Amino acid sequence: MTPSPLDHLRPLSAEDLPAVRLRRQWCLARGRAGPEDWPECRLGSGWSVVHHADLAVRVLGDGLALLGEASLVGATSEADFLTELGGAAQSHEALLTALERLAGVYVLVHVAGGEANVYTDPGGMMGVVFEPGIAASSPALLPRISRDESLDAVYTFGGTDDWYPGSLTPFRGVRALLANHVLDVDTGAMTRFWPTEAPRGRSQDDALDRAAALLRGHMQSLVYRRPCLVSLTGGRDSRLSLATLRDCHDQVAFFTIATPGVKACDQEIPAELAERFELRHLFVDDAECGPWLTGAYDEITGGQAIGARREILGACAQLAGAEIVHVSGNLGAILKSFFWHSKDPREVRVDSLMKEFTQKPGLIRNGVEEWLRSVPGHFPAPFIYDLMYLEQRGGRWMGPGEAAASLFYAPYTPFCSRELFMVLESMPPAALFGGTSLEELSRRLWPEVGEHRYCPITRSWGRFLPRGLKNRIRSLLKA
Secondary structure, eight states: OOOOGGGGOOOOOGGGHHHHTTTTOEEEEESOOSOTTSOEEEEETTEEEEEOTTSOEEEEETTEEEEEEEEETTOOSHHHHHHHHGGGGGOHHHHHHHHHHEEEEEEEEEEETTEEEEEEOTTOOSOOEEETTEEESSGGGSTTOOBOHHHHHHOOOOSTTOOOOTTOOSBTTOEEOOTTEEEETTTTEEEEOSOOSOOOOOOHHHHHHHHHHHHHHHHHHHHTTSOEEEEOOSSHHHHHHHHTTTTTGGGSEEEEEEOTTSOTHHHHHHHHHHHHTTOOEEEEEOOOOOHHHHHHHHHHHTSOOOGGGGGGHHHHGGGOOSSOEEEOOTTGGGGGTTTOSSSSOSSOOHHHHTTTOSOOOHHHHHHHHHHHHTSOTTSOHHHHHHHHIIIIIIIIIIHHHHHHHTTTSEEEOTTOBHHHHHHHHTSOHHHHSTTHHHHHHHHHHOHHHHHSOOOOOOOOGGGGSOHHHHHHHHHHHHO
16 A cells, blocks of 8 residues: 555644644735734735644745645646646636636735735635735634624524524624625625526536546545545435545545444445445544644634534544545535425525524524525526525625634635536436436446445424424433
8 A cells, every 4th residue: 555644644632733724724915914923925915824734835926826725637646736726827718727626625826016906716625705905714813803783682692503604704894705606805895706507408428427527536646645544424415525535535545434323334334345345434433622733713603613624633633634634524415405495496585595593583584695696696596595504605604613723724615616616517307306316426436336235315304394393302312
């Protein structure tokens, strides 16, 4: 076997806090803003990105920098990757073409004509918060941050599925950059740059073949350049991640977090897969997590990442490393028709977009409607619903947890890809509904892996209960 990514692991302890505080975060402003001991990347016209030393920062040309982990089909060396992106600054069209081809969790910063612009990844998974004149990946890096008490008074954030929609944040005068928008940092203006048109129709077979090639290419681009850990469960999203690695699975390491709350099949099936396909795999038991770690985690997000992710920090701390990239199945549920109100929706219902909220005050509805207004109205309803999953359920709900997980490793998912999204959305609605295409993709990429058993999809009595009641029951069970 090739050298193991496990050799790069550096588990965290309380003594590491000064070095990892706000790990992999960044701040963009005129002049220097942010911690004095962080590296600075000057982009011209007085604009600088100040960033934690463990954040991947690539300067691609005059005034152009890529922050975070990204992949590009065909670029399996760092030199190829940089060469492929090197012409992105030549014109706005070239820049948008580059963004179309990238996958991952990143932002692109472009300074030209004295203006600084920030472009998000497809899902806004690397979040951007801003005030006029300054943008950052964490609210902790903005000056004079304070809670918006008027919002807190009407929206008590604390349930597992709570999040802030649209550009809404819980901080006074601070907004979040909408996914697939470009931010003018001076003025705070946001403009959508993608998508500009609906996908052209394809057959299911044609779309799945193309999607399989893209997923394989992006994973190979990443794993040949970076030491990667890949999460593995008994579910369909992580199985697809494994299937994309058929030709390079010996380059990575797989892990499964084994906590008391994990279903038996989510531990048994990874063990079966590891043995059958000779995977480099480890189980990680949860461990006690001190307040220093929860405090550092909460600082990055301003308390916006809660629920199951926050409950396994002790396990994640054992998987940390300055160079480690974590490959997850985040956004795989784009193929599960998450927000659809029917098998073939012909209209978009705001109530369907808001289905996960137990509290629905006017400010929350306004945030959802703000996002909906940003989407061209001529798009088909299934496309808009899935775009909501990519941009809002992805960036605004998953994103804070991924930002905080940067304490341990750099986050990445191959599903965060504009090109892949458009290919998948080109299929007929019946092929997009319910998640069956996830299994078909795995079978096409690695038949034996795709045909191995999955954890059953359980349909419990809880689905008949209102979400608010279910949250109250969970609170009582934990008391």
